[in-house]
Amino acid sequence: MNKLDTAIRPHRAFKPNPFVGLRTAPTGRDSTRLHEATLRTLSQAFTTQLARSQTASLEEQLYESRAACKIRISAIAMHLPPDWRTRFFSQIDNLLDIDSWDFDDRPATAESFATLLRMILFIRGRRPGLGATASGNFIATWTVGRDELTIECKPDDQVRWVLVRDLEGQRESAAGETALPRLLDVLQPYDPQRWFTNGPDQVTP
């Protein structure tokens, strides 16, 4: 038997943490003390690490953010047209540049970027314009004429979308939030392919 269940799993990596997660063996006081001492030590280490990351300069944080994005793009580079990756890198560099970044904004997160990449490969459309929210989420935008589509990529494959369509002179807007696998379905009434197709830099299947 070598069949593999393909039911879609939650988009959350399993991070084994057996040492901290292990329950204290119910054998006596010593094991409890050891367990507590270990937790205390690790907790101090994590606190120190957190303090260090918070004191990292904005420039360092933005560099880390750019680097993480590029590594993630590399992981799916085989699914992108050859020059797509280079242009996308330029967008990332411009977006996460110290000169254009608001000091009060949180650098965009890797979790949001994971959703952005999965969305790009899912819709297989043109390369979007990029932006970021103050809370650290990436934003993808497409504009065709007066029609605009903006999608905020949240962690764990959640997306919030806002669109404006020009329907024979009438401006119509809509917004919503959904799980990524449902995105094309919920956009269907607004003909989403008008934003995604017919571009020179479309991701092809």
Added chain:
Amino acid sequence: MSQVPSAPYLRAPLTEAVIQFDVPANTGVIAQQDVVNRLSKYYPHSANLASFEVLIDGTGGTAKLAQQSIGFRLSTDDQADIALVFPNGLATARLAPYQGWESLRDRARANWTEWRRATSLRQVSRIGVRYVNRLDVPIEGEGGSISLARFLEFRPQVPSIGGERPFAGYLQQVTLPTGSALWSVTITSALVTPPPLLKHVSLLLDIDLFRTAEIPGNEDEFWTITDCARSLKNRIFESCITDEARKLFS
């Protein structure tokens, strides 16, 4: 009859390729730093690599955390080319998109030349060539299952424990000698979670080829030996996948 795709593939499933040379002893931090400085022209970014160790005193009920530097990680602006400088060796890696064996080998050679200039440890004790592949298999319909046999020749064989119900995950690893004398390989296959593509299942196929004996000190012979890994890893990869898998990245 449908045509069976063959290498080189249009969309090679390679996510990371590594050539690593180990030496039999540790070199000091100053020499490592010298290697880092020499490689900085090609790799402008560097970061320290650290390991953490939890030490538990079983009698006193105390625990300590020790942090130790274990080398340096260097990278290019696009983060696709990486060098790892360890006390006992040097790894040269390339993430996707893969530029081919010659490109990786030439970069490894240039890096190794700088290692040899900066350290007194030049005799290689282990050559490692590692190719990490990921097969992204589309899921047809909702849920269901795929047969690994359609895509992998290297796959687990599981007795019927849960009846006909498919398994939810797997990890398989073997280490064995190759058909080429002195080279061995560790092959690992596992489920990648989460898959980077929606409505896909991603299968890891990690081929770690290595040699620890009769490694020549002579420069030309050394690189001839290293080049042997190229056809070997290709042959191993091809023998681990099926024609159906080849169609995925052609």
